[in-house]
Amino acid sequence: xxxFSFINSIKQISYKQPSLVKGIGDDAAVxxxxxxxxxxxxxxxxxxxxxxxxxxxxxxGYRALAANISDLAAMGARPxxxxxxxxxxxxxxxxxxxxxxxxMKELARYDHMDLIGGDTVSGSELSIxxxxxxxxxxxxxxxxxxxxxxDHVFVTGTLGDARAGLxxxxxxxxxxxxxxxxxxxxxxxxxxxxxxxxLAGIDRITLNDVSDGIGNExxxxxxxxxxxxxxxxxxxxxxxxxxQFPPSFQQEWKYFGGEDFELLGTVAEENWDALAxxxxxxGTQLTKIGFVSEAEKEPSVYVIKDNRxxxxxxxxxxxxx
Numbered sequence: 001x002x003x004f005s006f007i008n009s010i011k012q013i014s015y016k017q018p019s020l021v022k023g024i025g026d027d028a029a030v031x032x033x034x035x036x037x038x039x040x041x042x043x044x045x046x047x048x049x050x051x052x053x054x055x056x057x058x059x060x061g062y063r064a065l066a067a068n069i070s071d072l073a074a075m076g077a078r079p080x081x082x083x084x085x086x087x088x089x090x091x092x093x094x095x096x097x098x099x100x101x102x103x104m105k106e107l108a109r110y111d112h113m114d115l116i117g118g119d120t121v122s123g124s125e126l127s128i129x130x131x132x133x134x135x136x137x138x139x140x141x142x143x144x145x146x147x148x149x150x151d152h153v154f155v156t157g158t159l160g161d162a163r164a165g166l167x168x169x170x171x172x173x174x175x176x177x178x179x180x181x182x183x184x185x186x187x188x189x190x191x192x193x194x195x196x197x198x199l200a201g202i203d204r205i206t207l208n209d210v211s212d213g214i215g216n217e218x219x220x221x222x223x224x225x226x227x228x229x230x231x232x233x234x235x236x237x238x239x240x241x242x243x244q245f246p247p248s249f250q251q252e253w254k255y256f257g258g259e260d261f262e263l264l265g266t267v268a269e270e271n272w273d274a275l276a277x278x279x280x281x282x283g284t285q286l287t288k289i290g291f292v293s294e295a296e297k298e299p300s301v302y303v304i305k306d307n308r309x310x311x312x313x314x315x316x317x318x319x320x321x
Contacts, residue, residue: 061103163257
């Protein structure tokens, strides 16, 4: 199969977004918008971001697009379009690559996204670069720099599940309770786009998606907003069966496991009830886990556990370290 045949095999027959003027088939795509445009891009490389030992091609595509949609959710944007450039290694068949696109298509269908372009080349290892485009009402994009003293700190869902799922997939010597749940959280996460878009009625809310763990995400908010964030360890939400893992693993994974693609955020006290109602209406688990205060010497994050206050610095995997 040549490049043109491959493109035809993944091209959509019809499009979902009414703002799209031209999708795949010309030198570039065209769409109109009366809203602010939000865009993000991520690259996923075999052996670094994904492995055939722990994910099928379908799951690889699904998870790659999920990570990008989560970035849009953190900005309060509704997903609309995506473009995919893929470097295809000789160790991957075209059918397997088509399965990657099928995984993306499955998630895109749920979020009413259209594939509107991309590129394919050959290379030594498989890599996938996805650009996503979202739309948000003018002036209503969410940023990390808007947290203020007095805000509540909250998080959606439960934390550490994805890292637990990866552990289960790579640990061939043990059996685990509810392993399928944790594995699915790793392989096919669910971005919180519906919840995020539903927050449009709240004037000020700070959001950050949990891709690197809340220890890192909380520090990013603190630094951008020039504040101190304090978290209560006993309130950090975890799944019931998370307790089966060693305590040291639990502690590391819930703060720095990452790739849960939940949302960490801050909101003013007067908007907490509205936030809780939106969470209930969208079926989103919501937990208050801390508070924001003025930075003393520098922006920082602290955790209170067993009546002891400890600074929580950035940790975990970072690129170009």
